[in-house]
Amino acid sequence: MDHPEFLTALIAFVVIATITPGGATTLAVASGAQHGFRRSIPLIAGMAGGLCSLGAGSALGLGTAIHTFPQIQVIMQGLGSAYLLWLAWKIARSGAPNATASERRSIGLGGGLLLLWLNPKAWTVTLAAAAAFANLTASATSLAIIMGLAFGVAGSVSLSIWCMGGLLLSQLLRTERQWNAVNGLLAIALVLCIVPLWL
Template sequence: MLFSLILFVIVATITPGGATTLATASGTRFGFRRSVPLMGGIALGLASLAAIAAIGLAGLLRAAPASQFAMKIAGTAYLLWLTVKIASSGSPNVNAKASQSPTSFVGGALLLWLNPKGWAMALGAAASFAALTPNPLRLAVILGAAFGVAAIVSLALWCTAGVMLSRMLRTERHWRVANVMLGLLLALSIVPIWIG
């Protein structure tokens, strides 16, 4: 059962989505070191979602469908705002103002807390792996730790890919195309929120 959980969290955190795209874009634009707060916020956001889901928030969300819809609206608005911010930025040298403000730790955590896909993943894990222990607090620790560690590793890999991508971008046009593509990928990550 533990092996299945490890496999689940690796696949869930490594596959492309809003968080991985944002980590890649941040690595491309700001470098690895300046992206650490964002990645930490995302990892803590996911770990806390998994822990809270294990404790029992799933029942509360199912009991209040309006809160789920409100979360979809807020999450979509936040992701679209990030999409525009990424897609409209130029190269770090030309647009120094944008390069001075990477998404913060809180922004990374908000990305997960407002993302229904993150909630669905955490709730699904809590339901699927509840048999690991009858103690909800122990399950919260197990799921929180598993998702947190997997997210850190995954985001570090995606951010490193972004750093490597930035080394290939030589002109303002290259940066503009890359930023628009990363913005579009982030926007596409919204689609599963509404059809899933």
């Protein structure tokens, strides 16, 4: 590692980037409220894995393709927006957890990966980190490993915290009306996450 002093700054950047509200954190809250923490682990693992792969890929220069071919980003924005709208619709219609809801499958590993891979915001954050901390090491492979681990671990911790917040929120909800209101607010929050993608 050529510049170890950059590592602390990278960790701070990654923690702030992963803990702040967004589509992934909103989905983690909704999953924690509806399915509990244990059944949300595959979703969290998928989103953290997505962050890990994006961090590593950005360090290896995969982001160059997005800058070289801007239409790729437009396609990602369109697919990502459609996926977020579909997730918001599912959350809004989920109602209160019950025997039937407990049998419903939560969004799993694949859904979490897809959410991150189609999220231009996640690409932007990881590309910014790769550019800002390129001097951390002279080896692109070493940088990819460091970036992948940093985003993967920070994402796991941050999303777990948000998921636990959703679980705690579920303990406060008693009526179907309360659940519908919270699900509606979470769905709206997810839809609002689409706006920055197009700005």
